[in-house]
Amino acid sequence: MSKTPQAIRGTQDIFGPDAEAFAFVVETFERVRRLYRFRRVEMPVFEKTEVFARSIGETTDIVSKEMYSFEDRGGESLTLRPEFTAGISRAFLSNGWQQYAPVKLTTHGPLFRYERPQKGRYRQFHQIDAEIIGAGEPQADVELLTMADQVLKELGITGVTLHLNTLGDGDSREAWRAALVEHFRAVKDELSEDSQERLEKNPLRILDSKDRRDQQFVGTAPKIDQFLSGDARAFFDAVTGGLDAAGVKWTRAESLVRGLDYYRHTAFEFIPDEGSEAAGKLGSQSTILGGGRYDGLMESLGGAPTPAVGWAAGIERLAMLCEGKGTERLEIAIAAENAEREGDAAEMVAIFRRQGFNAELFATGSPRKRFDKARKADPAVLISFDVRDGQHTQTLTSADSDYARAAEAEAIFAGRWNG
RNA sequence: GCGAUCGUAGCUCAGUUGGUUAGAGCGCCGGUUUGUGGUACCGGAGGUCGCGGGUUCGAACCCCGUCGAUCGCCCCA
Known part of the structure; x- marks a missing residue:
């Protein structure tokens, strides 16, 4: 008798209450997105590698070491999608969806990253995703975040707060980045080994380092607010004002940055409050929903400048906070x-x-x-x-x-x- | 890529300083009851102790390797 093959590391066979909770998350998302008149889109699970390499940023961990890439029989390099945004943007350009712009889209499905699995993190994982493409106004950010907030509320998730920041426009972001490099370079020898690396590759990430050696310098680091242009300032104020009007609670997170190169202006994450039940269930993988504005991405794929904003949330992580839901009793x-x-x-x-x-x-x-x-x-x-x-x-x-x-x-x- | 912990029945786990034939609960299968209601009792099947080497008279137990899992770091959903 031959041996039974094992599942691939980091993949899951979901069954029973976990599978019901998973379905509950997707069904709730589908219901809420209809309330906001987001349209459904289906996309390929794999793309040419360049779709991700060019949009996400060559130096990011996702591109440099986490992609499932392979050559097809014609010798072309293909990659299993590590996120939705790049593929949606490619589809937007390929299909001329400019004619529908501004267009509100949602999708969900599996994504792939070659990472070490741990609690709430898998090599094949699943996300729900929402994007508004072709809308440069802060009202788009507000609508998108209000929907995210409602999805979480209708899932019955509590003890989670929207952490909000702005990265400014392209010029603001670059000026801030330069100032941060200067600030941290002066104390380079006292930083953690990881942060000395980050100084060259992604200095913004030093800001949310968990290492004590770094944190003492984070407090005195330059703030993005010092570099914001008038327009960028006004944009952020409009977003926060709109959230207040819509009744969405948020907190300013000055050191919140997102890992990918394409983000501008609004950046956000929904994170469990410290000590909450939700935080306990999630372990160290605490972000359940994250996203932001990516006004520069379309150009990196050869398209016309097109403003856009979006978010994605991990279905497995959401399902961990929905234990027992979605299971119907036998009638x-x-x-x-x-x-x-x-x-x-x-x-x-x-x-x-x-x-x-x-x-x-x-x-x-x-x-x-x-x-x-x-x-x-x-x-x-x-x-x-x-x-x-x-x-x-x-x-x-x-x-x-x-x-x-x-x-x-x-x-x-x-x-x-x-x- | 780095670190820690852990792999015994379908599941959750016992298993003493290394010592006969490796156990329990749940689940599964069968049996008992002639009952308007039963969650009871009896029995059975099921394990190459992750895999491979080593030490030993003797290894589930000690050592090495390997595979896998879990949790953390990095990063991220």
Whole structure:
């Protein structure tokens, strides 16, 4: 006998309550995006490698070491998508969706990054995603964030706060970056090894370093606010004002930066409050939803300048905060306690299902154990078909007095077996 | 890429300083009850102790390697 192959590291087989919670997240997202009139888009799971390499930034970890890239039979380098935004942008340009701009899009599905798996992080993971393309006004940021906030609320997630920052426009960001490099270079020898690396590759990231050696210099580091142009300042004020008007709570996070090169202006993450139940469930992978404005991305793919803003959220991480949700209790359990009654039981379960009840038939294994099995499934209504003293008997028991459709179920049962 | 912890039945786990035939609970299968209701009792199947080497009279247990998992760092959803 050959050995059973193992699943690929970092992939998951999701089943049971976890799978129900996963579906609950997706269904809730689909419902809410309709309320905001976002349109659905489906995209390829893989693209030419350059789609990601050019848009995300060559020096980012995602591009430099986390992509699942391979050559197809024609020798072309392809990559399993590590995020949605680059592929959506490519589709926007390929298909001339400028004609629909500004266009509000959502999608969800699997993404791939070659990383070491840990709690809340996988090599194949799943996100829900929302983008507004072709809208440069701060109102777009507000609408997008308000939707994100509503998705989380309707998932029943609490103890999570929107952390908001601005990276300014391109000039503001570059001036700030230069000032940060200067600031940290002066104390380079006292920084952590990681941050000495970051100084060259991605100095903004030093700001949210967890290392104490770095944190003492973060407080005195130059702030983006000192470099914001008047327009950039006004843009951010319009976003925060709009969020206040929409009733979305937020907090300013001056050191929040996003990892990818294409972000400008608004950057945000929804993060569990310290010490909250949500924080405990997530472990160290704490960001559940993140995104921002990426006004420069289309140009990097050869398109015309096109403002856009978007976010993505990890379905697995959201599902961890929705434990037990999406699982429906069994409404009708039907036991055929005698082989002679299996036909009647099968008919009954079909009737209930056609009437919109979820129902399960127990008609296999030892006839004596079927009633027990049905009861252990914890149904709201339990129906048994049996033969006693040569007579056919059928009984209905309502196990749950709170069950709303009990009377309806009893009427259907009586309608067939009125005796 | 780096670090820590852990791999025993389908699942959750015991297993003493290394010592006969590796256990329990749950689940699964079968049996017992003639009962308007049962979550009871009895029995059974199921394990190359992740895999490969080594030490030893003897290894689930000690050593080395390897694979896998979990958690953390980096990074990120």
